[in-house]
Amino acid sequence: MARQIVSVVGGDELTSGTPYASVNPARPSQTVADVSLTDAAGFADACRAASAAQREWARVPAPVRGRVIASIGRLVEANTEALARLVTEEIGKPYAEALGEVREIVDTCDFFLGEGRRLYGQTIPSEMPDKSLFTFRVPVGVAAVVTAGNFPVAVPSWYLVPTLLCGNAVVWKPAEYAAASAHALYRLFAAAGLPGGVLNIVFADGEQTYAGLDRALGEGTVQKVGFTGSSAVGRLVGELCGRHLQAPCLELGGKNPMVVLPDADLDLAAEGALFSGFGTAGQRCTSLGTVIVHEDVHDAFLRRFADAVRGAKIGDPNGDVLYGPLLDQRFAERYEEYLGWIRPHHTVLPGPVGRIDGEGLYYHPVIVDGVRPDDRLFLEETFGPIVGVTTFSTLDEAIDLANRPGYGLSSSVYTSDPKAVFRFREGVSAGMVSVNNSTSGAEAHLPFGGNGKSGNGSRQSGMWVLDQFTRWQAMNWDYSGRLQKAQMDVAEI
Numbered sequence: 001m002a003r004q005i006v007s008v009v010g011g012d013e014l015t016s017g018t019p020y021a022s023v024n025p026a027r028p029s030q031t032v033a034d035v036s037l038t039d040a041a042g043f044a045d046a047c048r049a050a051s052a053a054q055r056e057w058a059r060v061p062a063p064v065r066g067r068v069i070a071s072i073g074r075l076v077e078a079n080t081e082a083l084a085r086l087v088t089e090e091i092g093k094p095y096a097e098a099l100g101e102v103r104e105i106v107d108t109c110d111f112f113l114g115e116g117r118r119l120y121g122q123t124i125p126s127e128m129p130d131k132s133l134f135t136f137r138v139p140v141g142v143a144a145v146v147t148a149g150n151f152p153v154a155v156p157s158w159y160l161v162p163t164l165l166c167g168n169a170v171v172w173k174p175a176e177y178a179a180a181s182a183h184a185l186y187r188l189f190a191a192a193g194l195p196g197g198v199l200n201i202v203f204a205d206g207e208q209t210y211a212g213l214d215r216a217l218g219e220g221t222v223q224k225v226g227f228t229g230s231s232a233v234g235r236l237v238g239e240l241c242g243r244h245l246q247a248p249c250l251e252l253g254g255k256n257p258m259v260v261l262p263d264a265d266l267d268l269a270a271e272g273a274l275f276s277g278f279g280t281a282g283q284r285c286t287s288l289g290t291v292i293v294h295e296d297v298h299d300a301f302l303r304r305f306a307d308a309v310r311g312a313k314i315g316d317p318n319g320d321v322l323y324g325p326l327l328d329q330r331f332a333e334r335y336e337e338y339l340g341w342i343r344p345h346h347t348v349l350p351g352p353v354g355r356i357d358g359e360g361l362y363y364h365p366v367i368v369d370g371v372r373p374d375d376r377l378f379l380e381e382t383f384g385p386i387v388g389v390t391t392f393s394t395l396d397e398a399i400d401l402a403n404r405p406g407y408g409l410s411s412s413v414y415t416s417d418p419k420a421v422f423r424f425r426e427g428v429s430a431g432m433v434s435v436n437n438s439t440s441g442a443e444a445h446l447p448f449g450g451n452g453k454s455g456n457g458s459r460q461s462g463m464w465v466l467d468q469f470t471r472w473q474a475m476n477w478d479y480s481g482r483l484q485k486a487q488m489d490v491a492e493i
């Protein structure tokens with residue numbers, strides 16, 4: 001029987017709402033969860049509940065909040081297999097990758113539990129005697145976190161863990177098609193002893209979420225928005241936040257390039273292209289978009305890449321496969337539109353294009369050789385198992401091509417020349433650069449994020465995320481007993 005999933009606000013379940021079925025994309029006739037979606041008013045209520053709970057949570061000493069994070073990590077670790085199985089069932093992610101995703105939550109908890117004993121401020125010298133200056137990190141208040149379903153538990157943890165650690169309350173709106181996985185993670189967080197109202201989970205469709213967020217921002221019950229999803233929706237979220245004078249944390253799409261220089265290990269490059277282009281069925285924001293390969297090694301690389309793709313196993317995500325089905329029907333439909341961007345000047349490898357016969361949302365892997373810089377396939381994110389290939393003759397040209405689509409999330413360069421590595425790093429607009437490695441596979445303690453159409457420059461993960469979910473407060477303390485005026489009473493020597 002399918003699970004019944006409802007929003008939880010201030011510790012209470014919201015039982016009424018619009019029904020939505022989250023299905024198994026490997027067998028869409030199987031419902032994984034019957035979800036009840038709330039509306040804009042429900043979303044705004046959750047933000048009010050979070051606001052009411054936040055002040056008390058912020059007064060819990062940060063090291064004690066760190067212990068709660070430690071408990072979350074232990075609970076997640078103890079439930080690794082069950083959570084990974086559920087992720088596989090609900091979004092079709094291969095089980096081995098789903099295990100890795102759960103591991104990433106534990107890594108994130110491991111990193112931040114100690115931060116509860118740091119969260120440092122500073123002492124700063126004053127320009128006047130008998131006066132001291134200090135800085136403190138203060139929680140922003142309530143964070144509204146809206147996440148995608150391709151990483152239904154790891155990427156949300158990148159927000160939830162540091163945000164809660166810093167003393168904020170959270171309203172989390174996960175993707176509906178990954179509701180059961182999100183709800184399972186929520187329950188583990190709640191079981192670790194978070195007071196009611198500090199973490200709220202709300203299921204709602206995109207339109208109601210947007211309207212609810214608008215209302216909450218207007219009421220002053222949300223101080224920071226975190227959004228992971230498409231560049232198109234990220235723009236709407238950014239505009240909405242801008243109207244309320246807020247800068248959101250945006251983690252958006254990518255058209256991530258892989259540059260293969262003539263001295264590259266071509267076997268390694270082909271293996272990297274296979275994993276970063278087709279792993280997770282190309283549905284990571286860090287997935288490879290286009291291989292930009294030097295003209296002298298194009299044929300030799302393409303042969304290896306096509307052979308690797310031909311040998312890839314696609315199928316039941318519980319088995320040993322490179323990838324399983326696409327996430328959900330709506331992604332399959334959108335992906336079929338992107339396949340329409342293939343043009344007569346393209347060469348398609350290794351074989352058939354489109355849906356694989358059968359019930360699940362399985363698609364053939366596609367390499368498109370000969371993409372040109374003005375092709376849609378070169379310029380736009382496709383979020384599916386399709387990778388373009390184009391050529392270059394100089395490194396400057398390769399860097400230009402890498403930056404042309406205007407995203408700037410991840411990138412990779414294959415070469416054995418350190419000079420080329422550093423020139424590439426300096427020239428590429430991406431927030432992340434891999435050397436002789438996949439575009440995907442970021443680790444939980446490095447800054448993660450992009451520029452341009454990939455985001456507004458905010459970074460998640462590691463200590464950098466603290467600047468998103470805390471604000472600096474400056475304090476000065478004059479113990480001279482006189483009114484010392486800054487700039488006017490500077491001490492003389």
Ligand code: UN1
Nearest residue numbers: 151284285286440441442
């Ligand atoms: C995403 O696709 O939204 O770097 C995040 C990676 C993962 C995270 C991807 N650790 O591939």
